[in-house]
Structure formats: C-alpha cells, structure tokens
Amino acid sequence: MDINVQKIANLSRIRLTDSEATELAPQLSSIMGYIDKLGEVNTDGVSPTAHPHDVAMPQRPDVVTNPNRRDALQQPAPRTESGLYVVPKVIE
Numbered sequence: 001m002d003i004n005v006q007k008i009a010n011l012s013r014i015r016l017t018d019s020e021a022t023e024l025a026p027q028l029s030s031i032m033g034y035i036d037k038l039g040e041v042n043t044d045g046v047s048p049t050a051h052p053h054d055v056a057m058p059q060r061p062d063v064v065t066n067p068n069r070r071d072a073l074q075q076p077a078p079r080t081e082s083g084l085y086v087v088p089k090v091i092e
Helices: 002-013 016-037 072-073
Strands: none
Touching: 002 072
C-alpha cells in the first residue's frame, strides 16, 4: 500500500484494502500533479474572490422585533441575580 494513500485514508477516516489503495494510488498522483501545476501559475496582483460575480447580501434594518421577556422566563427559576441564573457550586 502506498504511504500517501495510507495517510490520506487515515486522515479521511476511510478503511482501504491493499487492492483499493493500489487502485487509488495513480489517481491520487494525478490529482497531486494537477495541484502542483496550479501552484506554478503566477497570481501576483490577482485579488482573492469569494464569488465570481459582484453579489451584495440583502440587508434588513437592525431593529429589535421581539420584546424582552427575560423576567417572565426567569420567574420559575429558584434563584436569579442581575438577570443570571444562580446555581449551586459543583466544582471546588
């Protein structure tokens, strides 16, 4: 079994038999060769993009739409303090 295939299979949490690894080794070499070719491309002055088109995310007004119900929701709690739940200490 090729060591690169073993390593990638282990990182991917994939169990491969020796015959599967032997079959995948040339494909992996081909992919790695393509990645090496991409590394040779001169990208100086090219800014990174997240999307090939100029897309603006729709914006909505930053307005509170739900009322503050903290007091009502904390009312059943045995003990609160300054809007926080007070719980017994469990770790010394």
